[in-house]
Amino acid sequence: MSDVEKAAAEAVQAAQQSEQYALLLAAVQAAQAQQQTPCHHPAPVPQSSNAGKWVAAGVGGSIFLLAVAVSAVAVAISAVALTVCLLVLRSVWQQIREDRQERRS
Known part of the structure; x- marks a missing residue:
């Protein structure tokens, strides 16, 4: 018997088992x-x-409201800073215009 025939016989026996x-x-x-x-x-x-559901909802709601409050404060600070900046620039522009008019005179 060749090796291939032996392997085939063993494979058949293994399948039966x-x-x-x-x-x-x-x-x-x-x-x-x-x-x-x-x-x-x-x-x-x-x-x-x-x-547990109510505690999770309370914690989530609190974090959301805290984020909204911080955002509102940031918007308010930005508005104040922008207003101050515009007032300063307006004042500088008025001084420049007055200086130009005085030079022409």
Whole structure:
């Protein structure tokens, strides 16, 4: 027998053993399923806690409102800074115009 023929014979034998093991395993599982008696106790109903949801909603809402408040303060500071900047530039522009008029005179 050549090596290829030996390998083919061993492969066939392994396939047959695999089928036998599969049948044996199925028989064992069927026997275990028949031996098990169904449990007649009602399963406990899981209690859902609403407290965690409310705490999460409160924390999330607080963070959101804090972010809105900080944004409002930032907008207010920006508006004041822009107003001051415009007033200073207006005053500088008026001085430049007055200096130009005095030079022409």
